[in-house]
C-alpha cells in the first residue's frame with residue numbers, strides 16, 4: 001500500500017489514481033469509488049441547486065471556496081460548468097484572492113453570485129464601507145451578492161447599530177445585495193443570535209460544519225435555516241489532512257456528501273486549489289451519502305483524531321493566560337492540513353501576542369484540557385515553532 005503522508009491533496013489524489021486496491025472496501029465497491037475520482041475524460045455533472053434561505057438565490061450545492069486558488073482559470077472552468085457561487089474574502093492571499101476571483105468572473109458576472117467578507121478587525125461604519133469599496137475595486141464589479149462579517153466568535157457584533165447602518169447604506173447604494181456572517185467558533189451561539197435578532201438582519205451564515213460537528217451545531221443550523229437564514233458550510237473536510245490510513249482512497253468526496261445530506265445546509269464551499277481538486281469536489285454534485293462513505297469517514301476520523309481541533313473553545317477558560325487556543329489551532333490546521341503557510345501566518349498574526357502560543361513558553365504546566373483529548377501544550381509548542 002502506498003503512503004500519502006506528507007503529500008499535498010493533489011498528490012494524494014494521484015496516488016489514488018495509480019495505487020493498488022486497499023482492503024478497506026472490498027471488490028467492486030472499491031473499484032467504483034476509485035473510478036469516480038479518476039474517470040477521464042472527466043464529465044462535469046449536471047448542476048444541483050438549493051435555495052439560500054430568504055435571499056431566494058438558487059445556488060449550486062457545490063460552490064467554490066476560492067481562498068487558496070492561485071489561478072483564475074480554475075474558478076472560470078467551474079463557473080463555465082455551472083458552479084454559480086464563489087466565496088472569497090478581503091484578507092485571503094493578502095488581498096490578491098479577490099483580484100483572482102475578479103479575473104475569473106470577467107465577462108461572466110451575471111452567471112455567478114459573489115460572496116466576500118469585510119476585514120475581521122473592521123468595526124466602524126467607515127471601515128466597513130471602505131472594506132466593501134476596496135472589494136468592489138479588486139473584484140472589478142459594481143456589486144457584491146453577499147457581504148459577510150468575517151469570523152464572529154460571539155453574538156455581540158450581530159447587534160451593533162453602526163454595523164447595520166453601514167451595511168444598509170451600502171445596500172441602498174446598490175453595492176451589496178445581502179448580508180451574512182461567518183463563524184468558526186461558538187457557532188451555535190452566533191446562529192441562535194441571528195434568529196433572536198429582532199431585526200432578523202443577516203440573511204446568511206457561513207459555518208464550519210463537518211462529520212465531527214456536535215449535535216448543538218446541527219440543532220442551531222436547523223433553527224436558523226427554519227428562520228430563513230441561508231446556511232453555507234465550510235471546513236467540510238475536517239482540515240483536509242492527508243493520511244495513509246485509507247490507502248488509495250481520498251476522504252474528501254465522502255466528507256462533502258456527509259455535509260450536504262443535511263437538508264438545512266444549502267451549499268458547501270470546499271477550497272479548490274487546482275483542476276484535480278475541482279474535479280474531485282464538483283463530481284459530488286448529485287451523489288448520495290452511502291454506507292461506504294460512512295466507513296471511509298470513520299477511518300479518516302480515527303486517523304486524524306490526534307490533530308483535529310473543532311475550535312469549540314471549551315478548553316480556553318482553563319488557561320490562566322487567556323491563550324486563544326482554538327485560533328492557534330486553526331492557524332496550525334491551515335499550515336498542516338491545508339498546507340498554506342501564507343494563510344496560517346496571516347491567521348496567526350491576527351491573534352494578539354498576549355493571547356498567542358508565545359505565552360505558553362513561560363507557562364509552568366498546561367492547565368487547559370481538550371474535550372477531544374488533544375495535547376494542547378504540544379499543539380501550542382508546534383505552533384510556536386512553525387508560526388512564530
Ligand code: SF4
Pocket residue numbers: 318319320321322323325359360363364365366367368376377380
Ligand atoms: S500551556 Fe496551556 S495553560 Fe499554559 S498558557 Fe499555554 S494554553 Fe494556557
Ligand code: SF4
Pocket residue numbers: 308309310311312313314315316325326329369370371372373374376
Ligand atoms: S483544543 Fe479541544 S477543547 Fe480546545 S478548542 Fe480545540 S477541540 Fe475544543
